Amino acid sequence: MSVTEMFSHIQGFLSADQDIREDIRKVVQMLEQTAREILTVLQSVHQPSGFKEIPSKCARARELFCTVRTTIADLKTKFPMEQYYRFHEHWRFVLQRLVFLATFVVYLETEALVIREEVAKILGIEVVREKGFHLDVEDYLAGVLIMASELSRLAVNSVTSGDYTRPLRISNFINELDSGFRLLNLKNDPLRKRYDGLKYDVKKIEEVVYDLSIRGLTKEAETSGGDK
Amino acid sequence: MSVTEMFSHIQGFLSADQDIREDIRKVVQMLEQTAREILTVLQSVHQPSGFKEIPSKCARARELFCTVRTTIADLKTKFPMEQYYRFHEHWRFVLQRLVFLATFVVYLETEALVIREEVAKILGIEVVREKGFHLDVEDYLAGVLIMASELSRLAVNSVTSGDYTRPLRISNFINELDSGFRLLNLKNDPLRKRYDGLKYDVKKIEEVVYDLSIRGLTKEAETSGGDK
Amino acid sequence: MSVTEMFSHIQGFLSADQDIREDIRKVVQMLEQTAREILTVLQSVHQPSGFKEIPSKCARARELFCTVRTTIADLKTKFPMEQYYRFHEHWRFVLQRLVFLATFVVYLETEALVIREEVAKILGIEVVREKGFHLDVEDYLAGVLIMASELSRLAVNSVTSGDYTRPLRISNFINELDSGFRLLNLKNDPLRKRYDGLKYDVKKIEEVVYDLSIRGLTKEAETSGGDK
Amino acid sequence: MSVTEMFSHIQGFLSADQDIREDIRKVVQMLEQTAREILTVLQSVHQPSGFKEIPSKCARARELFCTVRTTIADLKTKFPMEQYYRFHEHWRFVLQRLVFLATFVVYLETEALVIREEVAKILGIEVVREKGFHLDVEDYLAGVLIMASELSRLAVNSVTSGDYTRPLRISNFINELDSGFRLLNLKNDPLRKRYDGLKYDVKKIEEVVYDLSIRGLTKEAETSGGDK
Amino acid sequence: MSVTEMFSHIQGFLSADQDIREDIRKVVQMLEQTAREILTVLQSVHQPSGFKEIPSKCARARELFCTVRTTIADLKTKFPMEQYYRFHEHWRFVLQRLVFLATFVVYLETEALVIREEVAKILGIEVVREKGFHLDVEDYLAGVLIMASELSRLAVNSVTSGDYTRPLRISNFINELDSGFRLLNLKNDPLRKRYDGLKYDVKKIEEVVYDLSIRGLTKEAETSGGDK
Amino acid sequence: MSVTEMFSHIQGFLSADQDIREDIRKVVQMLEQTAREILTVLQSVHQPSGFKEIPSKCARARELFCTVRTTIADLKTKFPMEQYYRFHEHWRFVLQRLVFLATFVVYLETEALVIREEVAKILGIEVVREKGFHLDVEDYLAGVLIMASELSRLAVNSVTSGDYTRPLRISNFINELDSGFRLLNLKNDPLRKRYDGLKYDVKKIEEVVYDLSIRGLTKEAETSGGDK
Amino acid sequence: AQDREASAQSSSPVIAAFKVFQQELDTKHDKHERLVKISRDVTIESKRTIFLLHRVTSVPNAEDILNEAELKLDAVRQKIGQIAEELRGEDIFQFHRAFTGGEPYRSEPSTFPTAIPHGVVRHAEIGGPLKFNCRSKRIQEYVEAASFLHYIRHRSLISLEEINARLVFMKSEKEDSEGPADALQPGGQVLTFQVSPSDYLLGVADLTGELMRMCISSVGNGDIDTPFQLSQFLRQIHDGFSYIGNTGPYEVSKKLHVLRQSLGKVEDACYALRVRGSEIPKHMLADVFSSRTTHMEPEEGVV
Amino acid sequence: AQDREASAQSSSPVIAAFKVFQQELDTKHDKHERLVKISRDVTIESKRTIFLLHRVTSVPNAEDILNEAELKLDAVRQKIGQIAEELRGEDIFQFHRAFTGGEPYRSEPSTFPTAIPHGVVRHAEIGGPLKFNCRSKRIQEYVEAASFLHYIRHRSLISLEEINARLVFMKSEKEDSEGPADALQPGGQVLTFQVSPSDYLLGVADLTGELMRMCISSVGNGDIDTPFQLSQFLRQIHDGFSYIGNTGPYEVSKKLHVLRQSLGKVEDACYALRVRGSEIPKHMLADVFSSRTTHMEPEEGVV
Ligand SMILES: [Mn+2]
Ligand SMILES: [Mn+2]
Structure with a gap:
């Protein structure tokens, strides 16, 4: 040839x-x-x-x-x-x-x-x-992380809509997710980078919960949220 | 020659x-x-x-x-x-x-x-x-996106100036714009890049509205804003 | 609408x-x-x-x-x-x-x-x-400059193939091109950059002709090339 | 050889x-x-x-x-x-x-x-x-600055957990750190950049303290915090 | 403290x-x-x-x-x-x-x-x-390679000065150097790049030797060079 | 104001x-x-x-x-x-x-x-x-260095034109220039960079003189060049 | 060391000419080295002044710091005086000479494509060592420091004329090597140093970054007036720069982006203050902070 | 170490799910680490082989070197066999999997703008760790070495099929942990490793650089035939690549430039030989060189 x-x-x-x-x-x-x-x-x-x-x-x-x-x-x-x-x-x-x-x-x-x-x-x-x-696991996890970011936005908007219980539930959910991710041994790959973004989402939601707490709105939420 | x-x-x-x-x-x-x-x-x-x-x-x-x-x-x-x-x-x-x-x-x-x-x-x-x-359509859209970013700044400064209703109206407007852009099939061009910035403007304005809501300032706004 | x-x-x-x-x-x-x-x-x-x-x-x-x-x-x-x-x-x-x-x-x-x-x-x-x-004029000139560079390669390979007259003719041609380009008032654009490359082609071909001259091969070429 | x-x-x-x-x-x-x-x-x-x-x-x-x-x-x-x-x-x-x-x-x-x-x-x-x-000094200082940022998060979450004294203590600590850093003549290096972030941590914590102050929760804290 | x-x-x-x-x-x-x-x-x-x-x-x-x-x-x-x-x-x-x-x-x-x-x-x-x-080894080798390039120039100028033996000696020396470098497993670093230049020095010197050879000047050199 | x-x-x-x-x-x-x-x-x-x-x-x-x-x-x-x-x-x-x-x-x-x-x-x-x-001195020297480069080209073309004495004269001239420049304490500025280019011009001309020498054309030149 | 070779060729007119060049270049280089050394101090001391001024937001007695800053800037002006002195013999009327290199037209020839072609690799422009870029950066640093101090004192923007008015120097005495005769010349021995409009502008652009930092610190220290004042002031500067737009020196457009970010941060800070402040009546707000401030003072008072 | 916290939350289905992911990812990572280790050896040994092959131009007995290179490449193939083995359990039909990452479409998504948007900063693509870029570089390095040896032996271009034909492995015995039952399956235990056309192409592109080096060395060592042969051969490859143009993988166009430069250097070398050779008759030329070669042999013969 x-x-x-x-x-x-x-x-x-x-x-x-x-x-x-x-x-x-x-x-x-x-x-x-x-x-x-x-x-x-x-x-x-x-x-x-x-x-x-x-x-x-x-x-x-x-x-x-x-x-x-x-x-x-x-x-x-x-x-x-x-x-x-x-x-x-x-x-x-x-x-x-x-x-x-x-x-x-x-x-x-x-x-x-x-x-x-x-x-x-x-x-x-x-x-x-x-x-x-x-x-792939990686693609699944990536999608989950995009959702986490959307949930931090949802927490903010829930408050605007007067729903004070949702942020607490989201906070628990996100914290659980965060614990889950911390179990993973992520290398220096794109997933790791995106996971680093989760920290900001966690922090944002923590601040929403903080805002509710300091105004005593979480207690109100707990009371009224019980019947949800 | x-x-x-x-x-x-x-x-x-x-x-x-x-x-x-x-x-x-x-x-x-x-x-x-x-x-x-x-x-x-x-x-x-x-x-x-x-x-x-x-x-x-x-x-x-x-x-x-x-x-x-x-x-x-x-x-x-x-x-x-x-x-x-x-x-x-x-x-x-x-x-x-x-x-x-x-x-x-x-x-x-x-x-x-x-x-x-x-x-x-x-x-x-x-x-x-x-x-x-x-x-050109592209130039029109680019201009609109610059305005969106200016509006997110305006929402912030409105609050500083004590106008609590404007951010809500801006928020609605920007959300409508965002939906509009989501209809477009943008390629990987400068316009697409600029459009990605819109997400941040949307989020920023949502957070302004959130800040007003959690302090009950939107209700105040609704009351006083009614005569606008 | x-x-x-x-x-x-x-x-x-x-x-x-x-x-x-x-x-x-x-x-x-x-x-x-x-x-x-x-x-x-x-x-x-x-x-x-x-x-x-x-x-x-x-x-x-x-x-x-x-x-x-x-x-x-x-x-x-x-x-x-x-x-x-x-x-x-x-x-x-x-x-x-x-x-x-x-x-x-x-x-x-x-x-x-x-x-x-x-x-x-x-x-x-x-x-x-x-x-x-x-x-466009610019596209025409760009194409001509690509050719100039190809000709400098051709001058080298002509010698390798035993054709000692071609480099001389290419040298004349390229010099004429160079004079032509010097008439142009090129801005700092891609064309100008490419034209700067022409100087190297000119020099390269001159060195080929030099190598032939110093070995008396141009005279040989003139003799045998006369019947071309 | x-x-x-x-x-x-x-x-x-x-x-x-x-x-x-x-x-x-x-x-x-x-x-x-x-x-x-x-x-x-x-x-x-x-x-x-x-x-x-x-x-x-x-x-x-x-x-x-x-x-x-x-x-x-x-x-x-x-x-x-x-x-x-x-x-x-x-x-x-x-x-x-x-x-x-x-x-x-x-x-x-x-x-x-x-x-x-x-x-x-x-x-x-x-x-x-x-x-x-x-x-190295630089590595030590970089680590300290990461901690400062973690402390601002801790201040927020302390409030959520109902601990109103901790933010005040964190505030004093961070202010002292900030004064310390002001003594340094940092060049425009990575450390300087990281140090600029400290100001935002200071601000965040101060906002928490402010939120507690206007609600009279700091006095409560001072009283109850005395037995710490 | x-x-x-x-x-x-x-x-x-x-x-x-x-x-x-x-x-x-x-x-x-x-x-x-x-x-x-x-x-x-x-x-x-x-x-x-x-x-x-x-x-x-x-x-x-x-x-x-x-x-x-x-x-x-x-x-x-x-x-x-x-x-x-x-x-x-x-x-x-x-x-x-x-x-x-x-x-x-x-x-x-x-x-x-x-x-x-x-x-x-x-x-x-x-x-x-x-x-x-x-x-450092790397710095030593870099210096040696600069010298090799200087020697190729020296070979050329020796001939101009009428010294026909030196190019041969330089050629042997440089060839030995080249063999030495071939023993090294250089990575794609600055040193490797510089080493690639050595081949051109070898080539240049070899061309000088060749020019001397075809004119029988090396033999002359060997004869007269014996008394060096 | x-x-x-x-x-x-x-x-x-x-x-x-x-x-x-x-x-x-x-x-x-x-x-x-x-x-x-x-x-x-x-x-x-x-x-x-x-x-x-x-x-x-x-x-x-x-x-x-x-x-x-x-x-x-x-x-x-x-x-x-x-x-x-x-x-x-x-x-x-x-x-x-x-x-x-x-x-x-x-x-x-x-x-x-x-x-x-x-x-x-x-x-x-x-x-x-x-x-x-x-x-300015610097501008004068820069111009002189451009000329040096042009002279190396002239040396080559002189040979092509059958003038074997000019390269020798150019070589002497350039060497003198080079000695002159070596007296200068050039900093790491553009002039220094351009001066580094002079080395290539010197080398090129040395090679032309070499080509003439090895063919005995310099002697011819000296003879015929004496009456210049 | 070079004598031997040189002497061998001393007959050559080329070598003779180059010996003259050698001297001229060395003189320039030496002056250049001296200027670099002095003006490096200008930068360092200006930066230190800015650093010092930032402490104003965290200590009770600001006046002490302002006086200390004033002293530091006096020292900087001394250095600039030395530069003027250094350049005096060179160019008696104008001292732009050593600073033009800082104009953008050198470092970014692309803005003037006609004059300075890019593509020609071997024929790149050759610059004299004296007109280098960094020095005007140093003057900008001084403008930044001086305008920062001025703002803290007067809450206004220092003008180019005010800057330059403080850069007038009497002939320094240490230069007696030039003979005392000079000093006797009546009235002529005033040296002035002119900051160029571009350097002024770029210095002010940098100032905005420091003002943003000051604003954030103020919020952090419970000062509620400064941020609002600052946002007004920064907005004016921002509008001023927008007005100049891309007609100014090249770097301005680059700095405009940073300026916009700084303004955004300040506006956000004001917004946050307003939003938080909205939760209780204004007079209470002041109380809250004043109580906090006194609460902190004992500790800081020691410094 | 993480057990304690984990156990505290072990009731959570999320944590349970993530423990599964942890295992899956760790398994992948481990395999990935092993593959990296093996394939790093592929690179190193291939590079060494190329280095060794360059000595062919300077020693008298080339055959020894070729045999040594062959042995080295056998070892590389062993390593590639291990990779195939490693991937066997993963994907029984194709072994592209671990090497697709080396296709250009990952590192340079800009060639496929539709599929992989750029601007979205936080939503950037997330890649699995197994499909990384460098591995196929390693296979390209093998292609480069194997084709270099082939050229020296046969003065022709090795084909993709010839490359792949030597990457057929019998199931290695050391994998007995999987049980001897496997080995008993009749005829099925042949592993093949497929070099992709892109990797082949890129390996050949790199080969041209080595050929250029070899040409320059040959001239330096007085070998007058090799350069002319090489220029012919390189021109064919160059024309081949021109023919493929920008339809091939992205890196090809980048390498085409280097290839063109290499070709230019080889053509220049041939030109120089021809021009110098023109001064005396051809048969004398050969004499000159053969005498030089013998002149040098004694020294080199010791190696
Ligand atoms: Mn600054
Ligand atoms: Mn290679």
Whole structure:
């Protein structure tokens, strides 16, 4: 095989690869579009009137996750499944956003941390690598951290809406999350960097709880919050 | 044609181009000057005493926009219109500043978002590309985002000046803007970067409203603000 | 018009723009592909055996320029012509490469500098801005400077191939080019930077001629080169 | 010695250097691990229930500092002591973290600033450069500043936990620290930047004290705090 | 010790460091001055008349090395020796220049590579790190490589001066050096880069030897060079 | 005076300054244009046929220096003379180019280094600072170094043109220059950097002389060159 | 050391010429070294003054500190006088000479692309050592310190004229080496040092950073008036800079960003004070702080 | 150490979940650490092999060196086998997994702006620790070494298939901890390691730098054939890369510039040989060099 032949041979490989990537990019754009729509639906919880609508908004978000599942099903057809990590970068960002949205929906519904298995189900993907298109621990954790940041915002807006019990519950939840993360032996990777951001969220929520405490609003909350 | 002749010929082209750019630069400098003057006029709204003067300041700014229109009319004469994008970079920056100033004036007057058509009219330019010197969508949006950031500052200073209702209104306005931007499929361009800044403005204003809420100042505001 | 309606409207603009850019990118990729093929054809002149094949290689390159013209014709249909400079960046790079290739082909054929009008004809585009898709002076000059650098390489390889006359002819040609460029009043732009590189090409070729002179090889060349 | 021998000899030197750095990196990783564990132990002081446990937590942290001393003792064996600054960058970051943890433990125990000599003892290192592995002034100060920031957080959480005296004590302590730092002529280096952050910590704590003052909670604190 | 006392104490440390650096800079400037003088003395070997004067020039350079030793002795007093690497950057550059000059002098005297121990002695410093101000392997090698480049120039000028034997001797010497360096496993550091330059020195000298060979001047050299 | 008044006061200063600079820039552009023309005239000496024309070319260049003097006279009127150094940067570059051209003309005429006084006279400016628009030593030296680089090119081209004596004369001249520069105590400034370039010029010329020597062409030169 | 070689070639006119250059350059270098040394002290002492002035927010008797700062600045002015003296022989009318290097046009030639081409690698501009950049930074540092002190004293912005008015020096006596005859010349021996508008502007820009720090400290120390005063003042400066915009020296636009951040921080601080203050009536607020201040005084009084 | 706190909260499902994550992450990290260690050796040994191969131009008996290099590369392949082994349990079909991180799409997301937005500061992508960038650099280093040896032996470019053909491993015996049952599976226990086309390409790009060095050394050692051969070969590779252009991985365009410079240096060397060689007839030229070579041998023969 001459040098020229060898290079056209390689060029063939590269073009095939480019084509796959092009296909993936298109599907990923659709995923981003849907993710933005879900976010818009969920943003209303920050509005004063938004708390009552939580159930209906969550239901609407759940519907949009159907679209997500369909699109991801499409995405799966675009490349050989055993090459998941070869193309991981293309969807990593949007996948983390979707995990955030899924964990946020479930938090709004149940005020609990949704486990990875459940998130995978919502997105219509696997947990175990061997089974196909799956959800990496790292991507799951990244999504959880985005949610933590959204919760610190929610704590602030809850107070604005006159709900003084929610910040306390969020504070407990976030503290638990923080303890959980401190168990992890994070290396100097992007996850570590984002985890460093959690400290600010914790601090912000602590300050909200502080503001409520010093005004005796937590006691009021405890009393009235009991019947929640 | 000898090489020498050809290059003399080319030098003619280059000089002409340089002359045009020189002319454009001069007019753009005048625009920048006027934009700075408008900004100085409008900056006073951040002063404690500034709120009462809003109408007179806006009127003064409107007058200065006459000068803007004259200068832009002059700018249009400096180059063939189909080469708008050839020289776009020269005025892009000042144009975005002017959009910011126009949207800010109108917001102060009406507390509403002024549409692109209206901004174009204030600046004395077109909306449709084909018609000549026009206002690109991207430049319009950039100007709007600069205003959003100015509004977050205004929310803070309103409180300092004892006006507790304005932040609430700004908060609603900014949230609407944010929803609007979420409809857009922004690429990884300067606009996207600037839009990411909007999130911080939203958060900042929410925290102002929070500070007012937890101290019961929003109710006070609602009472006294009712007659506004 | 509500804010939401306005932003949906704007999204329409943005999508249209993105579609145009996507289309342009695809055509430009094809141009790049053809440009690379032409380059591969012409590279062979640096081979020891390559000099004899110059005519056939140039003919082959000329054929490929037909493809270039067809592709550029396609490119022209992708966007409104008065927005040439809006999208200029997309094809500027490949256009300069094509100018280089065209001027190089003509140099190999005639050992003369091809004028801008002629290059435009080879590429199937205009010279005058007003007439549509055209060849900017700056892009033409950039292409010519790339060729100058290729010629300094050719001078070296000519000697390696035992052709001692070509460097002398290249030296004269390059000196003439250099004088031409000295007529231009270049600003501190990319072109100026590239032109500064020409000095090194001139010096390099002078040193080749020097090496031949001091060994008496130029006289040999003059004798044997006389029948060229 | 022949040239060859000499160069083989030199090669030995070069490899040795790389090996040392590799060894250092490993030990530093262990130090980071222990530092994280100490931090987890101390974090509990921010919890409502945490104040009572301070003594036990400090005791636990003190135990972990034994591990730190052992590991640093190991680190010292990895390189010739007079080359401390040759490898300083490797452990600078973790050393500052450890200083923070040591000063924080001692603050929790005694509410006083621990001097550099004492910190050095806790870490099992020297103060004086000449004596070996030592604690640079800059590293000591950096650690102290990290602690100041942790104390501002502690002031906030103290209030939430109903302890109204601690913020006052922290305020006095931090003010004293601030006066101390004002004595230093810091250059525009990382330390100066970190010191600028101290002002915000001072401000935050002062705001807490202010919040307590206007509610008459400081007097309550003075009364009830007397029996401390 | 009060906080204030402690910080005044610390301030003392910080000022002292700046003073040390200032002192070091001054002495290093004197070293650079002397290095330049030595270079001027040695430059004359490139002159046609220079070869006869080598012994006297070397003697003169040796005298100037006395000044170097005195100045370095002064430098040693400016900082505590175990902090060598804390301030290394200040004198690294001039130290490499001095190594070059020392190795060049010895080469001119003996046509042999002077070992590190000997260079250290000429400069009045140590070889072993532990003993104090020493000569790092890397700095020694850098100096040797500068000398290699000077030798390639010397080979050229020897021919101009009619000395046809020296290039051959230099060639052998440089080849030996090159073999030596090949034994080292250099990382991609400044030294590796400098070493890559050695290949060009080898090549240049080899071309000189070649030029002599094809003219039969090496044989002449061997004959007449025998009595050297 | 209010803050606003103070700033418009300062603004007045700044505008006046900008106007002066604008005026200066225009005149400097004309100087650059003339400098380029002189360069074009002198470039011909590198051509094979150029040596005979040296006298006429120098005469032509001398004429163009009249224009230079007129333009500089104009430049002098643009700013208060005692503020020479305030605006120095604007003409420093072109002034150094003009010094190069003046020294080159005189070298071609006399093969000697023209002194600073003489260059100043050619340019119609002063030597002594106190007398007005003058020629700084640094600018003079910078121009001389540009000429040195041009001479190395001339040495190469002389050989091509069959003039074997000129390189030897240039070599002597450059060596003298080099000795001169080595007397200077250059700091780490731009002049030092440019002086470092002189080494390459010296080396290049040495190699040309080497090429002549090894072929016995210098002897030929000495013989035939004696009657020059 | 170079004599020997030099003497061998002393016949050469080139070498002779270069010996003259050597002297001229060395003289310049020496003066340069002296100026660097003096003006380095200007920076250090100005910085120290600023540092000292920050203590004003935390001690009871501000006047002592202001007087100490005044003394320190007197010393700085002495140094600037030395610079003027040093440059006197050089350029009798103007002392801009040594400071023009600090103008932005040197370090950032890109703003004037026509005059100073970039691309030409080997033909880069060559600067004399005397016109270097850092020195005017040092004068800016003095402007920063002087305007800081002025603000604390008078709560207003010092003008360029006021700055320059204090930089008029009588010929110093230590220069007697020049002969006493000089000193006898009637009335002529006044040296002035002119701070350029650009340096003034940049010094004021830096001042805003210090004012922000002072504001934060004031809040931290329970001072409720200063932050509001400062926010007014900073806003005026900010508007002034906005007005000048990009017509000023290049660095201004860079500093404008920092200035905007500082203003934001001060506005946030005022906001926080207002919001917290809203919880009780104003007169009580003052009480709260005054009680706190007395509470702290005993400790600080010792200093 | 963390047990105590953890146990206090062990009732929490969150903590329970995170304990699982902890294990999963630690397992990954450990494997990652092992892989880093092994593959670092791949780099070091490959680099050493290249270094060794350069001596081929200066010693008389090249075969010895080639054999030694072959042995070294065998050791490298052993290491790559260990990597394959290490990844076997992970992903039985493909071993790209650990090496995809080396694809350019991670380090330079700007080439795919749609998928990975830049501006979002806090929402930046989060990567797993296993897919890091440097490892494939290590494989490229192996490609560089293997192709260098191949070129010296065969004066041709090794193909991707030839590279991969030598990266087929039988299951190593040391992994008996997994039980001997595995080993009994008929025919299945072959591990393959696939170098990706991109890594191959980038390794070949680096090879050109080494070839340039070899060319310069050859000229320095009086070898007149090698430079001409090398220039031909390098030109072919250069044309190949020009053909692929910017359709390949991102780093290629960056390396193309260096490749062009290398080619220029080789062409210059050939030119110099030709120009100097022009002064005497060719057969004499060879004589000159052969005499020089013998002249030098005695000294070198000792090595
Ligand atoms: Mn400052
Ligand atoms: Mn390599």
